[in-house]
Amino acid sequence: MAGQPPTERADATRNRMKILRAAAAMIAERGAAELSLDEVAKAAEVGVATVYRKYRDRSQLIFALLDEQEREFQQAFINGPPPLGPGAPPGDRIHAFLHALVDRMETQVDLLLLAENTSSGRFRSVPYAVHHTHLSILLAQLIPEADSAYLADALLAPLSATLVSYQLKERGLSIDEVRAGLDDLLRLMGCPLSH
Template sequence: MCAGRQLPVLGQSQPERADAARNRQKIIEVAARMIDCRGADQLSLDEVAREAGVGVGTVYRRFGDRAGLVWALIDERERRFQEAFLSGPPPLGPGAAPAERAEAFLTALVDRVVSQLDLFRLVELGSPASRFGGPYRVHHTHLAALLAQARPDADPHYLADALLAPVNAHLIAYQRERGLTIDEVKAGIGGLARAVTARPAP
C-alpha cells in the first residue's frame, strides 16, 4: 500500500518532505471545506486539486483515490479511537475478559462510524484496497486477537470479518431510516458479539 493512502497501525510513522506535508495539509483543508459546503457525495479530486492550487497528479499520487483522501480527513478521530481500544480503560481497553472487550469494541465502533457517517459511506464506495485496508485492517487485527482468546475452537479471522460486516455506514444509515435508534443498533451488535464469543456446549 502506498504511504498516505490509508491510515497505518497506531504508532507507525509516515515521514514527509516539508513541501509534501504542506501540499497534503492544503489538500485536506480544501476537501474538508468542500464537504462542509456540498456534502461528502460531491467530493471530486479534480476540483480539490484545482481549489488547492496543485496538480491533479499530486492529489492522485498522494491519496490514490477519493476514499484515500476521505481516510485522511478522518485520521485524527480514528487515532483517538485506536488509542482507546489499545491502551484505554476497560472494557474497551486492556483489563477485561476478551469476550467483554470484543463486545465493547464493536459497540464503540458503531459510535465511531455514526460520528462521521457520510465520510464512512463515501469510503465504502471506494476500491476494496481502500475499504479493507488501513483502519479496517487495524480493527480486524484487534478483534481477531480477542476472538482467538475467546473462541480458540474457531477461525478468529473469519469471525472478525463476520462481526465487522454489520458495522458499516450504509447498513447503519438504512437501519436508522427503518426507525432503529443507535442504541438499538448497538444492542443488536452486542447481542451478536455475545452469541459468537460464547463457548459451545461440550
C-alpha cells in the first residue's frame, strides 16, 4: 500500500502525533488555508526545527494529515468487502470506488484543495497514482479494447478538489448531485451500474 510511514523512534512518533493533532485542530478551528508550520510548532509545543525536519513545507504536512485516511481507503478497495473491494464485477467496483472518493471529498474538500494546489500537486501525488492504477486495472477488465490509462484520468478528473469545491460552493450542488453526475458519466461510457 502507498503511504506506509517509515519506522521511527518513540520520541519522533510522539512529536509527529503532536504536530498532526495540532494541525488538525487548527484546521478545524480556522480552516485549512490558515495553516502555518510555525504556528503548528507553537501549538504542538515542539521546536520549529522539529516541524521543518519532518515536513519541509506546508504541502507535506497537508499530505501527512490526509495519509491515514488514504491508507484506510486503500485497504478498503484492495482487501475490503465488495463492491468496493474484490469480488464484485469491474463496473460495480468502479462505481463504488468513485462514490467512495466523492464521500471523502464531502468531508475533506478544503484540505484536499490545499493539497491539490501545492507545488507537488495532485497528479504527482502517491494517492493519485494508486487511484489511477486501480481504476486502470478495473477499466481494462471492463473495456479491454479501450485505453484504460486515459479513461482512468478522465474518470478522476471530475473528482479534483477544485472542481468539487466549485460544484458544492459556487453551483450549490449537493454531494448526492455530484454522485448522480458521476453515475451519468459512467452510463455515457457504457459502464453497467447495478446500484
